[in-house]
Amino acid sequence: MERVVGTVVRGLRCPIINQGDHIEEIVVDSVLKASEMEGFQINDKDIVTITESIVARAQGNYATIDNIAKDVQSKFGDDTIGVIFPILSRNRFATCLRGIAKGAKKIVIMLSYPSDEVGNHLVDLDQLDEKGVNPWTDVLTEEQFREYFGHNKHTFTGVDYIDYYKSIVEEYGIECEVIFSNNPKSILEHTKSVLACDIHSRLRTKRILKANGAEKVYSLDNILSESIDGSGYNEAYGLLGSNKAKEDSVKLFPRDCQPVVDTIQKMLQEKTGKHVEVMVYGDGAFKDPVGKIWELADPVVSPAYTSGLDGTPNEVKLKYLADNNFADLKGEELKQAISEFINNKEEDLVGAMESQGTTPRQLTDLIGSLSDLTSGSGDKGTPIVYIQGYFDNYTK
Numbered sequence: 001m002e003r004v005v006g007t008v009v010r011g012l013r014c015p016i017i018n019q020g021d022h023i024e025e026i027v028v029d030s031v032l033k034a035s036e037m038e039g040f041q042i043n044d045k046d047i048v049t050i051t052e053s054i055v056a057r058a059q060g061n062y063a064t065i066d067n068i069a070k071d072v073q074s075k076f077g078d079d080t081i082g083v084i085f086p087i088l089s090r091n092r093f094a095t096c097l098r099g100i101a102k103g104a105k106k107i108v109i110m111l112s113y114p115s116d117e118v119g120n121h122l123v124d125l126d127q128l129d130e131k132g133v134n135p136w137t138d139v140l141t142e143e144q145f146r147e148y149f150g151h152n153k154h155t156f157t158g159v160d161y162i163d164y165y166k167s168i169v170e171e172y173g174i175e176c177e178v179i180f181s182n183n184p185k186s187i188l189e190h191t192k193s194v195l196a197c198d199i200h201s202r203l204r205t206k207r208i209l210k211a212n213g214a215e216k217v218y219s220l221d222n223i224l225s226e227s228i229d230g231s232g233y234n235e236a237y238g239l240l241g242s243n244k245a246k247e248d249s250v251k252l253f254p255r256d257c258q259p260v261v262d263t264i265q266k267m268l269q270e271k272t273g274k275h276v277e278v279m280v281y282g283d284g285a286f287k288d289p290v291g292k293i294w295e296l297a298d299p300v301v302s303p304a305y306t307s308g309l310d311g312t313p314n315e316v317k318l319k320y321l322a323d324n325n326f327a328d329l330k331g332e333e334l335k336q337a338i339s340e341f342i343n344n345k346e347e348d349l350v351g352a353m354e355s356q357g358t359t360p361r362q363l364t365d366l367i368g369s370l371s372d373l374t375s376g377s378g379d380k381g382t383p384i385v386y387i388q389g390y391f392d393n394y395t396k
Helices: 023-038 052-059 065-076 090-102 125-131 142-149 161-170 184-189 202-211 258-272 318-325 331-343 363-375
Strands: 008-012 047-051 062-064 080-084 106-111 175-180 193-196 216-219 243-246 249-251 277-281 384-388
Touching (some): 008 023, 023 052, 047 052, 047 363, 052 277, 062 065, 065 216, 080 090, 090 243, 106 161, 106 184, 142 161, 142 175, 184 193, 184 202, 193 202, 202 216, 277 363, 363 384
Parallel strands (some): 080 193
Antiparallel strands (some): 062 249
């Protein structure tokens, strides 16, 4: 019988993961149990994705604000620290800021505007136009910013992040100044010691700072890149990708993920005889049309994946073929013509008209978005996602 279903995505429940748990066994057991209870077969080229959170939990990859403070203090000493371009997030940055403040003597926070790099807005573009403010050239003090734009609360969280971040620093008896600029060089008017807190643009930020007289320049991936007093750490990403665990601690992005995905793939092969691809995923990298948030606060979508998930899709656009190449055909003739075209398509369709409009993203980024939307960030309780038929096409 002809298949009438393409890609199928299932969120799988599993036990609550704790430090020391054998994550590979739990994932494999959860997949096999779901297959048995829900009545689906495990096939070659199916995909298992695992949220980074449960990998980090199993690793016990946590750190306290005291660990952060000690690392910050060792790098900056008693210098005034310019904390620049942090994202606006209670979950992602607020606890990190507590640790930074605890290790500092004075902090100048420099916020990008109208939004942070992942799209959390401090002010609407229309308001900038109204006031004649150019965010690419104008550097504003907190007083000037308030004079122009007043107090704006985040669309979704209802938080005024200017007040919130400043209050966090001042809780520790630390002097805090807030300025607004999109030019890294602006902070050098206040201090030559800078902690770049941007995620995806951090290398450029550091390069500009060093080229213009900054004396001490670090980014969040340099903080907790090694263990402090037995804390968790991430040698590649440090504090990047961390989430609030408690008021005084964070869960870090998991480390050493490649052996995890490789082991899960091997175990599933041994138990089922099928070659399943496996991936650890974080944020999905999609943009919300209302809040304008680009959902990628992690340094990468996937810190590890098996080799079958490397590369980008090589697909043709069915409606293009139907409207152009085979516009004179209908019904079964059209179906057969398109199927034959797909079966004989080139291995690399980059630049081909037949592929225009297909999504030119890495497979891991696409699958990460699919997985992140499936598992959600709340109480669904499905940190494992099982995907079938992703690599199928119209001919299957």
